Amino acid sequence: MTEDRAFEELQKELEDIVARLERGDVAVDDAIALFRRGEELYKTCVERLQGAELQIEELAPPPTES
Amino acid sequence: MAKVEPILYGDRKVFTVSSFNHGIASYLGRLPAVWVEGEVTELRRNEAWATVFLTLKDPKTGATLKATIGRRTFDRLELALEEGETVHVSGRAELYELKGELGLRATTVERIGLGGHLLALERLKRQLAAEGLFAPARKRSLPRLPRAVGILTGADAAARGDLVATIGARFPAAKVVICEARVQGKGAPAAIVAALAALAAHPEVDVVVLARGGGSFEDLLPFSDEAVVRAVAATSVPVVSAVGHEQDTPLCDLAADARAATPTAAGALVVPDLSELSTALESSRRRLALAVRNALERDAERVERLGERLRAAPRLLLERRRSGLDHTGARLQTLSPLATLDRGYAVVRAGAVALRDASTVSLGDRLEIELASGALGARVEDVRA
Numbered sequence: 001m002t003e004d005r006a007f008e009e010l011q012k013e014l015e016d017i018v019a020r021l022e023r024g025d026v027a028v029d030d031a032i033a034l035f036r037r038g039e040e041l042y043k044t045c046v047e048r049l050q051g052a053e054l055q056i057e058e059l060a061p062p063p064t065e066s
Numbered sequence: 067m068a069k070v071e072p073i074l075y076g077d078r079k080v081f082t083v084s085s086f087n088h089g090i091a092s093y094l095g096r097l098p099a100v101w102v103e104g105e106v107t108e109l110r111r112n113e114a115w116a117t118v119f120l121t122l123k124d125p126k127t128g129a130t131l132k133a134t135i136g137r138r139t140f141d142r143l144e145l146a147l148e149e150g151e152t153v154h155v156s157g158r159a160e161l162y163e164l165k166g167e168l169g170l171r172a173t174t175v176e177r178i179g180l181g182g183h184l185l186a187l188e189r190l191k192r193q194l195a196a197e198g199l200f201a202p203a204r205k206r207s208l209p210r211l212p213r214a215v216g217i218l219t220g221a222d223a224a225a226r227g228d229l230v231a232t233i234g235a236r237f238p239a240a241k242v243v244i245c246e247a248r249v250q251g252k253g254a255p256a257a258i259v260a261a262l263a264a265l266a267a268h269p270e271v272d273v274v275v276l277a278r279g280g281g282s283f284e285d286l287l288p289f290s291d292e293a294v295v296r297a298v299a300a301t302s303v304p305v306v307s308a309v310g311h312e313q314d315t316p317l318c319d320l321a322a323d324a325r326a327a328t329p330t331a332a333g334a335l336v337v338p339d340l341s342e343l344s345t346a347l348e349s350s351r352r353r354l355a356l357a358v359r360n361a362l363e364r365d366a367e368r369v370e371r372l373g374e375r376l377r378a379a380p381r382l383l384l385e386r387r388r389s390g391l392d393h394t395g396a397r398l399q400t401l402s403p404l405a406t407l408d409r410g411y412a413v414v415r416a417g418a419v420a421l422r423d424a425s426t427v428s429l430g431d432r433l434e435i436e437l438a439s440g441a442l443g444a445r446v447e448d449v450r451a
Binding site: 006007008011014015017018021022024026028031032034035038039042045046048049050053054055056057058059060061062063064 | 209210211212213214216230233234238239240241242243244245246247248253256257259260261263264265268272340343344346347350351353354355357358360361362364365
Protein backbone atom coordinates (compact mmCIF):
# COMPACT_ATOMS: atom_id res chain seq x y z
CA MET A 1 0.00 0.00 0.00
CA THR A 2 2.97 2.22 0.63
CA GLU A 3 3.91 1.98 -3.04
CA ASP A 4 0.66 3.39 -4.35
CA ARG A 5 0.77 6.59 -2.42
CA ALA A 6 2.21 9.84 -3.67
CA PHE A 7 5.72 10.64 -2.55
CA GLU A 8 4.60 13.69 -0.65
CA GLU A 9 2.15 11.63 1.39
CA LEU A 10 4.93 9.25 2.36
CA GLN A 11 7.24 12.11 3.21
CA LYS A 12 4.48 13.78 5.23
CA GLU A 13 3.91 10.58 7.21
CA LEU A 14 7.62 10.33 7.91
CA GLU A 15 7.70 13.92 9.15
CA ASP A 16 4.63 13.32 11.32
CA ILE A 17 6.27 10.28 12.88
CA VAL A 18 9.42 12.27 13.63
CA ALA A 19 7.32 15.04 15.18
CA ARG A 20 5.41 12.56 17.35
CA LEU A 21 8.56 10.92 18.58
CA GLU A 22 10.11 14.30 19.26
CA ARG A 23 7.10 15.30 21.35
CA GLY A 24 7.85 12.18 23.36
CA ASP A 25 4.32 11.30 24.35
CA VAL A 26 4.40 7.77 22.98
CA ALA A 27 4.74 4.45 24.78
CA VAL A 28 7.98 2.48 24.31
CA ASP A 29 6.43 -0.22 22.19
CA ASP A 30 4.79 2.42 20.02
CA ALA A 31 8.04 4.34 19.74
CA ILE A 32 9.83 1.31 18.37
CA ALA A 33 7.00 0.53 15.96
CA LEU A 34 6.97 4.17 14.82
CA PHE A 35 10.71 4.11 14.32
CA ARG A 36 10.49 0.99 12.15
CA ARG A 37 7.70 2.56 10.11
CA GLY A 38 9.76 5.74 9.77
CA GLU A 39 12.76 3.80 8.50
CA GLU A 40 10.58 2.00 5.99
CA LEU A 41 9.13 5.29 4.77
CA TYR A 42 12.58 6.79 4.49
CA LYS A 43 13.79 3.88 2.37
CA THR A 44 10.76 4.00 0.12
CA CYS A 45 11.20 7.75 -0.37
CA VAL A 46 14.89 7.35 -1.19
CA GLU A 47 14.11 4.59 -3.67
CA ARG A 48 11.59 6.82 -5.36
CA LEU A 49 14.12 9.59 -5.64
CA GLN A 50 16.70 7.30 -7.12
CA GLY A 51 14.32 6.06 -9.81
CA ALA A 52 15.35 5.77 -13.40
CA GLU A 53 15.86 8.40 -16.06
CA LEU A 54 13.27 11.01 -16.92
CA GLN A 55 10.39 9.11 -18.46
CA ILE A 56 8.56 10.75 -21.33
CA GLU A 57 5.20 9.48 -22.46
CA GLU A 58 3.47 10.95 -25.48
CA LEU A 59 -0.28 11.13 -25.25
CA ALA A 60 -2.09 11.29 -28.60
CA PRO A 61 -4.21 14.43 -28.77
CA PRO A 62 -7.86 13.45 -28.46
CA PRO A 63 -9.88 14.10 -31.60
CA THR A 64 -12.16 17.12 -31.53
CA GLU A 65 -14.98 18.14 -33.83
CA SER A 66 -14.07 20.07 -36.97
CA MET B 67 -44.92 37.39 -54.29
CA ALA B 68 -48.12 36.15 -52.77
CA LYS B 69 -50.29 38.67 -51.04
CA VAL B 70 -51.26 38.21 -47.48
CA GLU B 71 -54.84 37.40 -48.12
CA PRO B 72 -56.55 34.74 -46.08
CA ILE B 73 -58.78 32.14 -47.62
CA LEU B 74 -62.09 31.94 -45.90
CA TYR B 75 -63.53 28.59 -44.78
CA GLY B 76 -66.71 29.76 -43.24
CA ASP B 77 -65.58 31.75 -40.15
CA ARG B 78 -62.00 30.45 -40.30
CA LYS B 79 -59.30 32.55 -41.91
CA VAL B 80 -56.56 30.41 -43.37
CA PHE B 81 -53.23 31.55 -44.81
CA THR B 82 -51.23 29.72 -47.38
CA VAL B 83 -47.63 28.99 -46.45
CA SER B 84 -46.49 31.57 -48.95
CA SER B 85 -48.73 34.29 -47.64
CA PHE B 86 -47.79 33.46 -44.05
CA ASN B 87 -44.09 33.62 -44.90
CA HIS B 88 -44.61 36.80 -46.81
CA GLY B 89 -46.49 38.36 -43.95
CA ILE B 90 -43.73 37.47 -41.50
CA ALA B 91 -41.09 38.66 -43.97
CA SER B 92 -42.64 42.07 -44.33
CA TYR B 93 -43.07 42.28 -40.58
CA LEU B 94 -39.37 41.46 -40.08
CA GLY B 95 -38.48 43.96 -42.78
CA ARG B 96 -39.70 46.74 -40.52
CA LEU B 97 -37.20 45.86 -37.79
CA PRO B 98 -34.16 48.19 -37.57
CA ALA B 99 -30.68 47.27 -38.73
CA VAL B 100 -28.48 45.83 -35.95
CA TRP B 101 -24.93 44.61 -35.33
CA VAL B 102 -24.56 40.93 -34.59
CA GLU B 103 -21.42 39.31 -33.20
CA GLY B 104 -20.64 35.72 -34.01
CA GLU B 105 -18.04 33.20 -35.02
CA VAL B 106 -17.96 32.35 -38.72
CA THR B 107 -18.49 28.59 -38.89
CA GLU B 108 -19.30 28.40 -42.57
CA LEU B 109 -18.39 30.65 -45.45
CA ARG B 110 -19.59 29.89 -48.98
CA ARG B 111 -18.50 32.17 -51.74
CA ASN B 112 -18.68 31.31 -55.38
CA GLU B 113 -17.78 33.51 -58.32
CA ALA B 114 -20.97 32.35 -60.00
CA TRP B 115 -23.21 33.42 -57.14
CA ALA B 116 -24.47 36.88 -56.41
CA THR B 117 -24.59 36.16 -52.71
CA VAL B 118 -22.07 34.99 -50.13
CA PHE B 119 -23.49 32.68 -47.48
CA LEU B 120 -22.21 32.76 -43.93
CA THR B 121 -23.18 30.86 -40.83
CA LEU B 122 -22.56 32.69 -37.58
CA LYS B 123 -22.34 30.90 -34.27
CA ASP B 124 -22.59 32.04 -30.70
CA PRO B 125 -19.58 30.15 -29.23
CA LYS B 126 -21.18 30.16 -25.79
CA THR B 127 -24.51 28.55 -26.56
CA GLY B 128 -23.95 27.07 -30.00
CA ALA B 129 -26.88 29.05 -31.42
CA THR B 130 -26.45 29.68 -35.14
CA LEU B 131 -27.69 32.23 -37.61
CA LYS B 132 -27.51 32.24 -41.38
CA ALA B 133 -26.34 35.47 -42.91
CA THR B 134 -26.08 36.59 -46.49
CA ILE B 135 -24.24 39.44 -48.11
CA GLY B 136 -23.94 40.50 -51.71
CA ARG B 137 -20.80 39.03 -53.24
CA ARG B 138 -19.62 42.36 -54.67
CA THR B 139 -20.12 44.09 -51.33
CA PHE B 140 -18.29 41.24 -49.61
CA ASP B 141 -15.40 41.29 -52.08
CA ARG B 142 -14.99 45.05 -51.72
CA LEU B 143 -14.41 44.54 -47.95
CA GLU B 144 -11.25 42.52 -48.79
CA LEU B 145 -11.47 40.67 -45.50
CA ALA B 146 -9.87 37.37 -46.53
CA LEU B 147 -12.13 36.01 -43.83
CA GLU B 148 -11.64 32.47 -42.61
CA GLU B 149 -13.89 30.13 -40.76
CA GLY B 150 -13.48 30.34 -37.01
CA GLU B 151 -12.98 34.09 -36.92
CA THR B 152 -15.21 36.30 -34.86
CA VAL B 153 -16.96 39.06 -36.79
CA HIS B 154 -19.43 41.87 -36.34
CA VAL B 155 -22.12 41.83 -39.00
CA SER B 156 -24.44 44.75 -39.61
CA GLY B 157 -27.78 43.96 -41.22
CA ARG B 158 -31.46 43.37 -40.92
CA ALA B 159 -33.48 40.29 -40.12
CA GLU B 160 -34.76 38.67 -43.26
CA LEU B 161 -36.94 35.70 -43.99
CA TYR B 162 -36.11 33.53 -46.97
CA GLU B 163 -39.70 33.12 -47.95
CA LEU B 164 -39.36 29.99 -50.05
CA LYS B 165 -38.02 28.03 -47.07
CA GLY B 166 -39.36 30.07 -44.18
CA GLU B 167 -35.80 30.47 -42.94
CA LEU B 168 -34.70 33.34 -40.83
CA GLY B 169 -31.47 35.01 -41.79
CA LEU B 170 -29.52 38.18 -41.53
CA ARG B 171 -29.16 40.27 -44.65
CA ALA B 172 -25.82 41.93 -44.12
CA THR B 173 -24.65 45.20 -45.48
CA THR B 174 -21.20 44.94 -43.99
CA VAL B 175 -18.94 42.56 -42.10
CA GLU B 176 -16.08 43.58 -39.83
CA ARG B 177 -13.49 41.32 -38.40
CA ILE B 178 -13.51 41.94 -34.68
CA GLY B 179 -10.45 44.09 -34.15
CA LEU B 180 -7.95 44.28 -31.33
CA GLY B 181 -10.18 46.78 -29.56
CA GLY B 182 -13.16 44.50 -29.90
CA HIS B 183 -11.18 41.53 -28.62
CA LEU B 184 -9.94 43.51 -25.67
CA LEU B 185 -13.44 44.64 -24.77
CA ALA B 186 -14.81 41.11 -25.12
CA LEU B 187 -11.95 39.81 -23.02
CA GLU B 188 -12.49 42.44 -20.36
CA ARG B 189 -16.19 41.57 -20.25
CA LEU B 190 -15.48 37.85 -19.95
CA LYS B 191 -12.89 38.51 -17.27
CA ARG B 192 -15.38 40.54 -15.20
CA GLN B 193 -18.05 37.89 -15.63
CA LEU B 194 -15.81 34.99 -14.63
CA ALA B 195 -14.36 36.98 -11.74
CA ALA B 196 -17.92 37.67 -10.52
CA GLU B 197 -18.56 33.93 -10.65
CA GLY B 198 -15.57 33.46 -8.39
CA LEU B 199 -13.56 31.48 -10.93
CA PHE B 200 -10.38 33.43 -10.14
CA ALA B 201 -10.85 33.48 -6.36
CA PRO B 202 -7.66 32.76 -4.40
CA ALA B 203 -9.65 30.32 -2.25
CA ARG B 204 -10.12 28.12 -5.32
CA LYS B 205 -6.40 27.72 -5.88
CA ARG B 206 -5.09 24.31 -5.03
CA SER B 207 -1.55 23.77 -3.86
CA LEU B 208 0.73 21.90 -6.21
CA PRO B 209 1.93 18.41 -5.27
CA ARG B 210 5.46 18.43 -3.94
CA LEU B 211 6.37 15.49 -6.11
CA PRO B 212 3.84 14.50 -8.74
CA ARG B 213 3.88 10.93 -9.95
CA ALA B 214 3.76 12.40 -13.45
CA VAL B 215 3.63 15.93 -14.84
CA GLY B 216 1.14 16.44 -17.65
CA ILE B 217 2.34 18.87 -20.29
CA LEU B 218 -0.04 20.44 -22.73
CA THR B 219 1.87 22.06 -25.55
CA GLY B 220 1.58 23.06 -29.15
CA ALA B 221 4.06 22.06 -31.77
CA ASP B 222 6.24 24.57 -29.96
CA ALA B 223 9.63 22.95 -29.58
CA ALA B 224 11.14 25.72 -27.46
CA ALA B 225 8.53 25.81 -24.68
CA ARG B 226 8.33 22.05 -24.53
CA GLY B 227 12.11 21.62 -24.60
CA ASP B 228 12.69 24.18 -21.82
CA LEU B 229 10.08 22.59 -19.62
CA VAL B 230 11.26 19.02 -20.10
CA ALA B 231 14.90 20.05 -19.64
CA THR B 232 14.14 21.88 -16.39
CA ILE B 233 12.16 18.98 -15.00
CA GLY B 234 14.87 16.49 -15.93
CA ALA B 235 17.61 18.63 -14.42
CA ARG B 236 15.84 19.24 -11.13
CA PHE B 237 14.40 15.82 -10.69
CA PRO B 238 15.79 13.07 -12.92
CA ALA B 239 13.35 10.44 -11.64
CA ALA B 240 10.34 12.43 -12.83
CA LYS B 241 7.87 11.30 -15.42
CA VAL B 242 6.24 13.61 -17.92
CA VAL B 243 3.19 12.91 -20.05
CA ILE B 244 3.05 15.18 -23.08
CA CYS B 245 -0.05 15.92 -25.08
CA GLU B 246 0.45 18.01 -28.15
CA ALA B 247 -2.61 19.98 -29.10
CA ARG B 248 -3.47 22.67 -31.55
CA VAL B 249 -3.00 25.82 -29.52
CA GLN B 250 -3.76 28.55 -31.99
CA GLY B 251 -6.32 29.35 -34.61
CA LYS B 252 -9.67 27.83 -35.21
CA GLY B 253 -10.41 24.72 -33.22
CA ALA B 254 -7.65 25.49 -30.69
CA PRO B 255 -10.01 26.01 -27.72
CA ALA B 256 -11.75 22.68 -28.29
CA ALA B 257 -8.39 20.95 -28.77
CA ILE B 258 -6.99 22.49 -25.58
CA VAL B 259 -10.07 21.51 -23.57
CA ALA B 260 -9.90 17.93 -24.88
CA ALA B 261 -6.15 17.63 -24.24
CA LEU B 262 -6.57 18.99 -20.70
CA ALA B 263 -9.22 16.37 -19.99
CA ALA B 264 -7.07 13.60 -21.48
CA LEU B 265 -4.05 14.60 -19.36
CA ALA B 266 -6.09 14.91 -16.17
CA ALA B 267 -7.58 11.48 -16.83
CA HIS B 268 -4.12 9.89 -17.03
CA PRO B 269 -3.78 7.78 -13.87
CA GLU B 270 -0.38 9.16 -12.87
CA VAL B 271 -0.73 12.80 -13.81
CA ASP B 272 -0.93 14.86 -10.59
CA VAL B 273 -0.42 18.29 -12.14
CA VAL B 274 -0.76 19.77 -15.64
CA VAL B 275 1.34 22.52 -17.18
CA LEU B 276 -0.01 24.60 -20.04
CA ALA B 277 3.16 25.42 -21.95
CA ARG B 278 2.90 27.91 -24.74
CA GLY B 279 5.69 30.25 -25.76
CA GLY B 280 5.16 33.86 -26.68
CA GLY B 281 2.99 34.86 -29.57
CA SER B 282 0.85 37.66 -30.88
CA PHE B 283 -2.23 38.75 -28.99
CA GLU B 284 -4.39 36.82 -31.42
CA ASP B 285 -2.18 33.73 -31.15
CA LEU B 286 -2.74 33.61 -27.41
CA LEU B 287 -6.49 34.23 -27.61
CA PRO B 288 -7.45 30.55 -27.31
CA PHE B 289 -5.99 30.66 -23.81
CA SER B 290 -8.52 33.32 -22.94
CA ASP B 291 -11.39 31.43 -24.52
CA GLU B 292 -14.24 30.95 -22.09
CA ALA B 293 -14.39 27.17 -22.56
CA VAL B 294 -10.64 26.87 -21.98
CA VAL B 295 -10.68 29.11 -18.91
CA ARG B 296 -13.57 27.16 -17.41
CA ALA B 297 -11.87 23.86 -18.22
CA VAL B 298 -8.67 25.03 -16.50
CA ALA B 299 -10.63 25.91 -13.37
CA ALA B 300 -12.54 22.61 -13.47
CA THR B 301 -9.58 20.30 -14.13
CA SER B 302 -9.39 17.59 -11.50
CA VAL B 303 -5.67 18.14 -10.85
CA PRO B 304 -3.91 21.47 -10.26
CA VAL B 305 -2.97 23.41 -13.39
CA VAL B 306 0.07 25.62 -13.92
CA SER B 307 -0.27 28.21 -16.63
CA ALA B 308 2.92 29.04 -18.51
CA VAL B 309 1.45 30.82 -21.47
CA GLY B 310 3.07 33.65 -23.40
CA HIS B 311 5.55 36.06 -21.90
CA GLU B 312 5.59 37.85 -18.62
CA GLN B 313 3.50 40.77 -19.84
CA ASP B 314 0.75 38.59 -21.30
CA THR B 315 -2.07 37.70 -18.99
CA PRO B 316 -4.36 35.30 -20.79
CA LEU B 317 -7.43 34.53 -18.69
CA CYS B 318 -6.28 30.93 -18.16
CA ASP B 319 -3.47 32.42 -16.03
CA LEU B 320 -6.10 33.74 -13.64
CA ALA B 321 -8.04 30.48 -13.50
CA ALA B 322 -4.95 28.28 -13.09
CA ASP B 323 -3.76 27.21 -9.66
CA ALA B 324 -0.34 28.70 -10.31
CA ARG B 325 1.18 30.90 -12.95
CA ALA B 326 4.70 30.73 -14.30
CA ALA B 327 6.32 33.46 -16.37
CA THR B 328 8.30 30.95 -18.45
CA PRO B 329 8.34 27.20 -19.09
CA THR B 330 11.55 27.03 -17.03
CA ALA B 331 9.82 28.65 -14.08
CA ALA B 332 6.92 26.22 -14.51
CA GLY B 333 9.37 23.30 -14.34
CA ALA B 334 10.68 24.62 -11.03
CA LEU B 335 7.11 24.82 -9.71
CA VAL B 336 6.05 21.29 -10.55
CA VAL B 337 9.01 19.19 -9.44
CA PRO B 338 11.21 19.66 -6.40
CA ASP B 339 14.94 20.00 -6.55
CA LEU B 340 16.37 16.53 -5.95
CA SER B 341 19.22 17.75 -3.74
CA GLU B 342 16.86 19.77 -1.52
CA LEU B 343 14.55 16.82 -1.21
CA SER B 344 17.37 14.44 -0.34
CA THR B 345 18.60 16.87 2.30
CA ALA B 346 15.12 17.05 3.80
CA LEU B 347 14.82 13.26 3.83
CA GLU B 348 18.23 12.77 5.45
CA SER B 349 17.33 15.30 8.08
CA SER B 350 14.06 13.50 8.76
CA ARG B 351 15.94 10.25 9.17
CA ARG B 352 18.48 11.76 11.58
CA ARG B 353 15.71 13.30 13.62
CA LEU B 354 13.84 9.98 13.55
CA ALA B 355 16.81 8.09 15.01
CA LEU B 356 17.51 10.82 17.55
CA ALA B 357 13.88 11.07 18.57
CA VAL B 358 13.48 7.35 19.10
CA ARG B 359 16.73 7.23 21.10
CA ASN B 360 15.59 10.13 23.24
CA ALA B 361 12.20 8.55 23.74
CA LEU B 362 13.81 5.28 24.82
CA GLU B 363 16.32 7.04 27.06
CA ARG B 364 13.56 9.02 28.70
CA ASP B 365 11.77 5.78 29.40
CA ALA B 366 14.91 4.10 30.73
CA GLU B 367 15.49 7.06 33.07
CA ARG B 368 11.94 6.87 34.27
CA VAL B 369 12.37 3.15 35.04
CA GLU B 370 15.69 3.85 36.76
CA ARG B 371 14.11 6.49 38.99
CA LEU B 372 11.28 4.13 39.87
CA GLY B 373 13.83 1.44 40.85
CA GLU B 374 15.65 3.88 43.10
CA ARG B 375 12.45 4.88 44.78
CA LEU B 376 11.50 1.24 45.20
CA ARG B 377 14.81 0.40 46.87
CA ALA B 378 14.62 3.44 49.12
CA ALA B 379 11.07 2.73 50.26
CA PRO B 380 11.72 0.40 53.32
CA ARG B 381 14.43 2.69 54.70
CA LEU B 382 12.14 5.68 54.30
CA LEU B 383 9.42 3.86 56.18
CA LEU B 384 11.74 3.08 59.11
CA GLU B 385 13.02 6.61 59.23
CA ARG B 386 9.53 7.97 59.23
CA ARG B 387 8.62 5.64 62.13
CA ARG B 388 11.73 6.54 64.05
CA SER B 389 11.15 10.20 63.74
CA GLY B 390 7.59 9.65 64.93
CA LEU B 391 8.93 7.85 67.99
CA ASP B 392 11.42 10.63 68.74
CA HIS B 393 8.62 13.11 68.60
CA THR B 394 6.51 11.13 71.07
CA GLY B 395 9.54 10.80 73.41
CA ALA B 396 10.03 14.53 73.35
CA ARG B 397 6.40 15.14 74.18
CA LEU B 398 6.70 12.61 77.03
CA GLN B 399 9.72 14.46 78.34
CA THR B 400 7.91 17.77 78.53
CA LEU B 401 5.10 16.14 80.48
CA SER B 402 7.51 14.53 83.04
CA PRO B 403 7.73 16.39 86.44
CA LEU B 404 11.41 15.59 86.47
CA ALA B 405 11.91 18.23 83.83
CA THR B 406 10.26 20.78 86.15
CA LEU B 407 12.58 19.76 89.00
CA ASP B 408 15.47 20.39 86.66
CA ARG B 409 14.47 24.05 86.53
CA GLY B 410 14.82 24.30 90.42
CA TYR B 411 11.35 23.31 91.57
CA ALA B 412 10.91 20.63 94.30
CA VAL B 413 8.16 18.21 95.25
CA VAL B 414 7.26 18.27 98.95
CA ARG B 415 5.43 15.30 100.36
CA ALA B 416 3.91 14.62 103.74
CA GLY B 417 3.74 10.86 103.70
CA ALA B 418 2.62 9.75 100.24
CA VAL B 419 0.76 12.96 99.38
CA ALA B 420 2.34 15.86 97.53
CA LEU B 421 1.74 19.07 99.48
CA ARG B 422 -0.37 21.80 97.88
CA ASP B 423 -1.69 23.64 100.97
CA ALA B 424 0.43 24.71 104.06
CA SER B 425 -2.54 24.30 106.37
CA THR B 426 -2.63 20.52 105.91
CA VAL B 427 0.56 20.05 107.97
CA SER B 428 1.33 20.79 111.61
CA LEU B 429 4.47 21.92 113.41
CA GLY B 430 6.97 19.12 113.75
CA ASP B 431 5.56 17.01 110.88
CA ARG B 432 8.14 15.22 108.86
CA LEU B 433 8.33 16.13 105.16
CA GLU B 434 10.10 14.48 102.23
CA ILE B 435 11.55 16.95 99.68
CA GLU B 436 12.40 15.55 96.30
CA LEU B 437 14.87 17.52 94.17
CA ALA B 438 16.01 17.01 90.61
CA SER B 439 18.82 15.04 92.06
CA GLY B 440 18.37 13.29 95.43
CA ALA B 441 15.91 13.95 98.28
CA LEU B 442 15.89 15.58 101.73
CA GLY B 443 14.09 14.76 104.98
CA ALA B 444 12.81 17.87 106.94
CA ARG B 445 10.54 18.98 109.77
CA VAL B 446 8.02 21.82 109.81
CA GLU B 447 9.23 24.70 112.00
CA ASP B 448 6.40 27.14 111.37
CA VAL B 449 3.25 27.25 109.30
CA ARG B 450 2.01 30.35 107.47
CA ALA B 451 -1.37 29.40 106.23
